[in-house]
Amino acid sequence: MNANLAERWAELPDLLAGHVLLSLSAILVGLTLSLPLGIYAASRPRLAGLVLNLASIVQTIPGLALLALMVPLLGGTIGYAPAFLALMLYSILPILRNTIVGLQGVDPVVRDAARGIGMTAREQLWRVELPLALPVIVAGLRTAVVWVVGAATLATPVGASSLGNYIFAGLQTRNWLSVLFGCLFAAGLAIILDQMIRLLEVAARERRSRLAGLVGLALAVLLTVTIAPRFVDFGPAGRNAREAGEVARMARLSDTTIRVGAKAFTEQYILGALLEDRLAGAGGRVERRDNLGSSIAFDALRSGEIDVYVDYSGTIWATVMNRPEPVNRHAMLAEMTGWLWAEHGILALGSLGFENAYGFAMARESAEALGVASLADLAPLAAELTVGGDAEVFSRPEWVMTRDSYGLSAMQTRAMDATFMYGAVRDGQVDLISAYTTDGRIAAFDLVVLDDPLAVLPPYDAVVLLSPGAAANPALVDVLASLIGTIDDDAMREANRRVDLDRQTPAQAAAWLAGRIGPEGAAQ
Amino acid sequence: MIEHAPAVLDVRDVRKTYAGDVEAVRGVSLSVARGRLLVLAGASGCGKTSLLKMINRLEETSGGSILFGGEDIDGMDPVALRRRIGWVMQGDGLFPHMSVRRNVGLIPQLAGQDPARVELRVREMLELVRLDPDEFGERLPAELSGGQRQRVGFARALAGEPELVLMDEPFSALDPITRDGLQQDFRALQAELGFAAVMVTHDMAEALIMAHEVAVMREGQLVQRGTPRELMASPVDDYVTGLLETPRRQVQAIAELGR
Ligand SMILES: Nc1ncnc2c1ncn2[C@@H]1O[C@H](COP(=O)(O)OP(=O)(O)OP(=O)(O)O)[C@@H](O)[C@H]1O
Ligand SMILES: [Mg+2]
Numbered sequence: 001m002n003a004n005l006a007e008r009w010a011e012l013p014d015l016l017a018g019h020v021l022l023s024l025s026a027i028l029v030g031l032t033l034s035l036p037l038g039i040y041a042a043s044r045p046r047l048a049g050l051v052l053n054l055a056s057i058v059q060t061i062p063g064l065a066l067l068a069l070m071v072p073l074l075g076g077t078i079g080y081a082p083a084f085l086a087l088m089l090y091s092i093l094p095i096l097r098n099t100i101v102g103l104q105g106v107d108p109v110v111r112d113a114a115r116g117i118g119m120t121a122r123e124q125l126w127r128v129e130l131p132l133a134l135p136v137i138v139a140g141l142r143t144a145v146v147w148v149v150g151a152a153t154l155a156t157p158v159g160a161s162s163l164g165n166y167i168f169a170g171l172q173t174r175n176w177l178s179v180l181f182g183c184l185f186a187a188g189l190a191i192i193l194d195q196m197i198r199l200l201e202v203a204a205r206e207r208r209s210r211l212a213g214l215v216g217l218a219l220a221v222l223l224t225v226t227i228a229p230r231f232v233d234f235g236p237a238g239r240n241a242r243e244a245g246e247v248a249r250m251a252r253l254s255d256t257t258i259r260v261g262a263k264a265f266t267e268q269y270i271l272g273a274l275l276e277d278r279l280a281g282a283g284g285r286v287e288r289r290d291n292l293g294s295s296i297a298f299d300a301l302r303s304g305e306i307d308v309y310v311d312y313s314g315t316i317w318a319t320v321m322n323r324p325e326p327v328n329r330h331a332m333l334a335e336m337t338g339w340l341w342a343e344h345g346i347l348a349l350g351s352l353g354f355e356n357a358y359g360f361a362m363a364r365e366s367a368e369a370l371g372v373a374s375l376a377d378l379a380p381l382a383a384e385l386t387v388g389g390d391a392e393v394f395s396r397p398e399w400v401m402t403r404d405s406y407g408l409s410a411m412q413t414r415a416m417d418a419t420f421m422y423g424a425v426r427d428g429q430v431d432l433i434s435a436y437t438t439d440g441r442i443a444a445f446d447l448v449v450l451d452d453p454l455a456v457l458p459p460y461d462a463v464v465l466l467s468p469g470a471a472a473n474p475a476l477v478d479v480l481a482s483l484i485g486t487i488d489d490d491a492m493r494e495a496n497r498r499v500d501l502d503r504q505t506p507a508q509a510a511a512w513l514a515g516r517i518g519p520e521g522a523a524q
Numbered sequence: 525m526i527e528h529a530p531a532v533l534d535v536r537d538v539r540k541t542y543a544g545d546v547e548a549v550r551g552v553s554l555s556v557a558r559g560r561l562l563v564l565a566g567a568s569g570c571g572k573t574s575l576l577k578m579i580n581r582l583e584e585t586s587g588g589s590i591l592f593g594g595e596d597i598d599g600m601d602p603v604a605l606r607r608r609i610g611w612v613m614q615g616d617g618l619f620p621h622m623s624v625r626r627n628v629g630l631i632p633q634l635a636g637q638d639p640a641r642v643e644l645r646v647r648e649m650l651e652l653v654r655l656d657p658d659e660f661g662e663r664l665p666a667e668l669s670g671g672q673r674q675r676v677g678f679a680r681a682l683a684g685e686p687e688l689v690l691m692d693e694p695f696s697a698l699d700p701i702t703r704d705g706l707q708q709d710f711r712a713l714q715a716e717l718g719f720a721a722v723m724v725t726h727d728m729a730e731a732l733i734m735a736h737e738v739a740v741m742r743e744g745q746l747v748q749r750g751t752p753r754e755l756m757a758s759p760v761d762d763y764v765t766g767l768l769e770t771p772r773r774q775v776q777a778i779a780e781l782g783r
Binding site for chain 2: 113127
């Protein structure tokens with residue numbers, strides 16, 4: 001637990017900096033756009049209606065979806081840019097709405113008086129209308145701050161690091177301390193910023209310059225302390241000293257920055273850590289991009305935003321190549337490799353040696369009680385059964401084909417986070433789940449994976465994918481090639497189990513895997 | 525027509541037609557000289573406010589012309605024009621977020637006077653309307669009584685040394701005693717400072733008590749103009765007689781109490 005806490009603290013400066021930088025820049029730009037627009041629209045009722053409707057539409061898009069949509073909109077760019085854009089759009093509505101409502105709410109008698117005593121339009125705005133609308137506008141700004149600081153935790157899957165990394169990674173690895181860290185710091189940040197804005201407004205209204213100065217100072221300190229780690233890199237110095245000897249010995253990748261991507265589940269974190277370990281060992285500078293959404297990871301690789309990550313042949317086959325028909329494992333691997341290279345210049349380096357397939361698992365006890373051993377046995381029982389799966393699975397071709405081929409359309413489906421599925425089927429909350437076959441909990445919870453006699457479910461070999469840019473770097477290809485064929489199903493399952501059940505960190509599990517594989521070259 | 529001095533304000537055959545063919549003012553002519561108070565009276569909706577708003581160009585005329593200090597206001601910058609004309613409205617129209625001091629000092633400040641002079645002017649104005657600057661200066665409008673607010677409204681209108689003051693029912697929201705005191709004070713102020721004034725009122729008694737001259741409007745037109753005495757002596761038609769009926773009856777009723 002202490003190691004966990006120490007690791008979480010160590011992550012804090014970077015994640016907090018990312019979070020503050022992302023949300024504040026989004027709010028600042030949102031404010032500079034929406035305030036003038038609101039002022040301009042307030043006296044033009046038709047325009048006001050139009051912009052408010054547009055902004056409301058943006059607001060009805062769920063935060064996560066809006067963030068994810070920005071990635072294809074920006075041509076596959078991941079990281080700061082799409083997250084910034086989505087959050088900025090998100091901040092517009094409350095500020096815009098309150099600016100318009102606040103200005104329109106100024107008493108017409110007061111407005112007439114301002115004109116009648118001879119104020120210019122500008123003087124009316126600055127001396128009368130804006131000061132009177134200020135409390136309403138500030139309320140909008142505070143809403144925007146709370147929303148954006150909260151929604152910035154959703155920037156994690158599009159590859160922008162934020163306090164959401166704690167939450168996403170924690171959820172996947174059942175590391176509740178990590179989830180708690182993310183929630184507490186995000187909520188704390190929102191509350192502090194909200195209160196600071198409130199105090200600034202009080203100071204402005206009551207003309208208390210000392211209070212304004214104090215709050216301004218506190219804000220400046222908060223910003224400096226949180227953002228500084230982004231610009232002053234403390235980390236590498238220490239790390240370099242420690243690893244100096246190693247680096248000198250095999251500095252084949254020196255001065256190359258390699259961005260390693262990972263999707264948002266345990267196995268991916270472990271493999272990400274393993275890749276990092278290998279690359280850093282060869283002298284490379286590694287940046288991790290964890291928690292990428294499934295299709296976002298591929299887009300990011302294609303556009304060169306990340307250099308390498310591990311994906312699964314069946315996933316590429318179905319969701320990227322859009323091939324509905326299953327083929328045998330080796331044919332799929334060969335065809336996929338050729339297709340990726342020809343279409344995108346992406347190098348599929350080879351299989352790591354294990355397969356992480358989608359399978360359907362039941363608790364052994366209930367499978368035996370129902371006399372079920374294969375998917376083909378389920379059809380007569382389908383109406384009484386409930387199948388659980390992550391949000392993604394029910395819209396994927398694998399489920400559609402399984403359902404149609406085995407006649408399971410009467411079955412109830414229940415989407416839940418992958419973390420909770422295994423416990424849910426063990427405890428009988430659902431009868432069946434779509435399990436990942438390398439998950440450590442299959443053995444630990446005494447689940448059985450049902451046979452697939454019609455061979456509907458495609459194979460899922462874990463393959464190392466390199467972006468076109470990375471594929472052109474022979475040293476990099478060389479280092480990673482040493483991992484091909486080194487991890488079998490049992491090894492991966494054990495590594496997953498260590499994280500999911502023994503509460504080890506992904507880095508610890510990766511170290512165990514690395515030890516098992518042996519040093520670079522040993523496996524060859 | 526009684527002309528004591530050259531007219532500060534000269535309204536010539538002015539018309540106002542609002543969108544939708546509402547003819548609010550249909551050819552009104554009048555003039556007001558320095559130090560004089562003209563009261564506009566008449567039933568609700570007869571165009572009093574519309575006429576007043578055309579004088580400081582809060583509304584544009586649809587016909588006729590208005591001369592201010594001998595110059596056609598059409599050729600003047602509306603903001604510059606309004607700064608030379610005091611504006612007092614019903615229910616004070618003070619800025620709720622500004623202290624009494626800032627409300628009163630606003631016009632001189634906008635005119636670019638230096639702070640020391642503005643401050644001096646504020647004190648002078650507040651004393652003029654019989655409010656202690658030290659006691660009331662830092663208060664917000666919400667911390668004043670209705671009568672005090674209206675006094676601040678006058679002080680603000682007069683701070684710019686206007687040649688003309690326009691007032692739309694300035695006393696209508698006040699209780700009779702406060703109203704009486706303010707009416708007297710206003711006449712005294714006018715006598716002291718010598719500005720010309722146009723006041724709109726519903727209250728015929730108020731018109732008769734305060735005005736140098738009363739102009740009675742009906743459906744956008746002027747039906748009679750004269751001193752209060754002339755009006756009482758010879759109302760031109762039943763409409764004017766009807767308007768005078770209420771004050772007349774009140775006076776009689778009170779006189780009978782005394783017998
Ligand atoms: N902005 C406007 N647009 C259209 N019509 C208007 C406008 N302002 C006033 N009117 C109309 O012009 C007419 C005269 O209105 P005005 O406000 O001048 O009357 P008033 O004599 O001041 O009435 P009151 O004593 O009730 O204040 C009314 O019929 C009114 O409905
Ligand atoms: Mg009126």
